[in-house]
Amino acid sequence: MTNAIQILEQSITEALHSIYGLSNQKILLQKTKKEFDGDYTLTTFNYTKETKKKPEEIGQEIGDYIISKNPSLKDFNIVKGFLNISFTTSFWCNYLNETVAAKYNGYKKLNSTGKTILLEYSSPNTNKPLHLGHIRNNLLGFSVAEILKANGHTVIKTNIVNDRGIHICKSMLAWQKFGNGETPESTDIKGDHLVGKYYVEFDKVYKKEIQELVEKGLSKEEAEKKAPSIIEAQDMLKKWELGDKDVMTLWQTMNSWVYKGFDVTYKTLGVDFDKIYYESQTYIIGKEIVNEGLKKKVFYKKEDGSIRIDLTAEGLDEKVVLRADGTSVYITQDLGTALLRFKDYPNLNQAIYTVGNEQDYHFKVLFIILEKLGYAWAKECYHLSYGMVELPEGKMKSREGTVVDADELLDEMFETSKQTTQELGKVEGFSNEELNELIKTIGLGALKYFILKVDPKKKMMFDPKESIDFNGHTGPFIQYTHARIKSIIRKANEQNISFEINKSFNDINELERELIKYVFEFEQAVEESGKTYNPAVVANFIYELTKTFNRYYHEHSILKEENKKIQQFRLVLIKQCAQIIASGMHLLGINVPEKM
RNA sequence: GGUCCCGUAGCUCAGCUGGAUAGAGCACAGGUUUUCUAAACCUGCGGUCCUUGGUUCGAUUCCAAGCGGGAUCACCA
Structure with missing residues (x-):
């Protein structure tokens, strides 16, 4: 069935061709404004040059033509360069009849031209509870997935859980030191909130240490690197990557608390996932990619031992892809995750990353690196970048506690x-x-x-x-x-x-x-x-x-x-x-x- | 400083690939219920579309510069 817009486009194309011999013209149709009579409006200014006629004249001629040729069209009126066109009432009534008979819900059916799209959203860190920013992410990701399905695509909703890294170690360390064996059960605190409490705790201690060192005469930057807490956290991360038993046990325990907490919030929000990835699994693949890239000379090793890529030719910077101590950074994991996804889903046409616009640069870099590594699918990666949720005081900061907590807001x-x-x-x-x-x-x-x-x-x-x-x-x-x-x-x-x-x-x-x-x-x-x-x-x-x-x-x-x-x-x-x-x-x- | 994003009514936001007299909600002032749910409807008030140039028949929309705000440029994620 041809719809109203298609009917108009076809008729007008025909009119332009038959009256003026024009083809391939832009047809600018818009809904007729309330103040005027008509369903849709064609702007005729565009055709004045080719036809050497006044917009009103063109409107009259096109109007006459399409009305005479098409029984679904009733009449038209002209206001300057605007041709307001009306369909017959029976056209609209028929349309309603047909949609109702077809049990029409406005969605396209899954069809052969539809793509297979992997859509990542949520992607929480397991060191703190979710806040309003995450809510925006979750709602946006879920909704876009539904919308893409309604457009006839197959969508795989995925979540990449950021369950490892220095930030996680910070919570673990603070709990180890000050936690007195607290658990969600013993305190009756939701697991993600309990872990978050120690993340904040770490930051307090760390800040204090920095201040003390600064008072002793160190520069702020030096102090940030030499504070005992951060060194301990770094040691813990190294141990973690080496698979230290105690560290692993603590890590698993605390993460399991967080997952239980997240599940509650996700369930309340009504979001879900078809597949969950964990960075603790993908970072290893990332490291392999870095090694291969090193062999292929996409990356190089600097004197300090870190592995990098030079993107200055692209107008970007030099980027570290693996630390000097061998542990992986954010982008290492992302390389691994990307590769794993396209391996898991060989038919993927697109991968969408729902991540805030503060990471625009990061994704630009990530996609360029993937391309340089020679992955053909790199160009199918898309960063669905969204704006931050701001409070009257400005941006929310987890560490400083200036966040709108997701669970509290929902309550x-x-x-x-x-x-x-x-x-x-x-x-x-x-x-x-x-x-x-x-x-x-x-x-x-x-x-x-x-x-x-x-x-x-x-x-x-x-x-x-x-x-x-x-x-x-x-x-x-x-x-x-x-x-x-x-x-x-x-x-x-x-x-x-x-x-x-x-x-x-x-x-x-x-x-x-x-x-x-x-x-x-x-x-x-x-x-x-x-x-x-x-x-x-x-x-x-x-x-x-x-x-x-x-x-x-x-x-x-x-x-x-x-x-x-x-x-x-x-x-x-x-x-x-x-x-x-x-x-x-x-x-x-x-x-x-x-x-x- | 480099790169990127943003600037529309008192506040929060629409305004599609340039098109008719720039729209909503909230707030404020007033009105509507013997009538299918008043979480509704109607009326009023409210605008140098940040500024200045440029392109165009036509610019809130495109381009340039300036002003103002934000993000980012980590061996953080």
Whole structure:
């Protein structure tokens, strides 16, 4: 079936060719603005040079041509260089009929042109609990995965757990020294938070040591290198890479605490993974790659013993890929991880890394190195870079404790959700279980929508003093609208009203026409958000649809409508709207309730 | 200092590959419920789209410079 936009593009192409002999012209179509009459608008300024005619004239000629050739088009009007074109009402009604008959949900089916995409997100460090920045990462990654699936791709969601390295040793060391054998069970502290406590503890001691050394006359840089704590941590890392038994045992124990904690947070957030990688496994592959690269002369050994790559020709710097003491750095692991993935999934067409934009440079370097090493798939690697979440005071810093903790924030969302729900008192007949479910759905809806409605590329502000809204341009507003529709549908069912449109029916009003167009345009929004890896496109689109629906809801009654044909049409329309709202929200990882 | 990103209403954000009189939400002022859920709807208030040039029939959008903010340039991750 050809859709509205395709019909217009084809007709206009034909018109340009037949009237002016033009081909390969850009066809600039946009939605007609509210103030004007029409469905879609063609800008005709573009063709003035080739045709040597005024934009109004061109509009008239193209308008006449396409209307005469295409029965789906009703009429047009011209305002300067804008040709506003209207489809017939029966065209839109037919469209609605067909989508409903096809049980259309706005997603593309998995198809042969679809790619196989590995999408990495979350990627936590196991030395501290998750914070709001990680929440953005998790929601973004999960949503983009859903959106890509809805565009007909196969997506493998993966998590690379950063479970080794100097930062982990810091927590371990502090626990060893000051922990008095504390465990999550003995303290009743969630495992990731307990480990995080010792990460902060380490930093305190370390800072103090630095200060003492500075007072003794060392420079700050020297002091940072010579502080006893950091030397101990480095020793521990060496022992770890050598497989020291005690260190390994401690490492496994503390990591297991963290994993238990993360699992709880992931479950609450509703995110999941198809495959989990651990850097403790991939860093070894990384080291092998470095050795091979050394032989291939992609890397070289400096006098100080470190192994490096010179990227100054690319406008970048000289980069260390393996430390002088033989232990691996961040990028060593990433080399190994990349290789392992393409080995595990030989059919991979793309690998997406969901990582904050503070690491733009790192990924630029990583991808260039992979290319220099000769991996053909290097060019399929893509850094999905997103902006930081900032507080009014600036960036969040784990070590300094200026973070919005993920678990705390989630609890606050649920608390607000609970309060609001109780105040509004619309939950009669809900069981306790249903009520809890609803509270979670709404709290998560508010948080997820708040984060996903912002363009991922941009940094975003979060002020902990101002709680996340439940009114206006928010998740709960959209969820509420869905519940409203479902309420009407339930009542219609109770009254045994049928949901079928008479095929010849086309007596619709302006808002109904607009709503059908939104249903139609959803797939374009899904497509665009997929191409740009941007859930905000879907989020904002669904909001527009929902806002229009609420106006419609306010102005027109459905169950009280006496004309049965109109009533049935309206029921079909709103049911499809509910479907699109649910589909769109699903792409954001947000559930929509039947009642609220 | 080099590289990169950003600058739209009091606040938080939309504004698609250049197109009509720049839009929402929050906040503020007011109105709407005997009518399908008022977490809603409607009205009002609010803008040198950071500045200055350039390209263009047309620039918030593209280019250049400047100003302001941020990130990064680690043998941290």
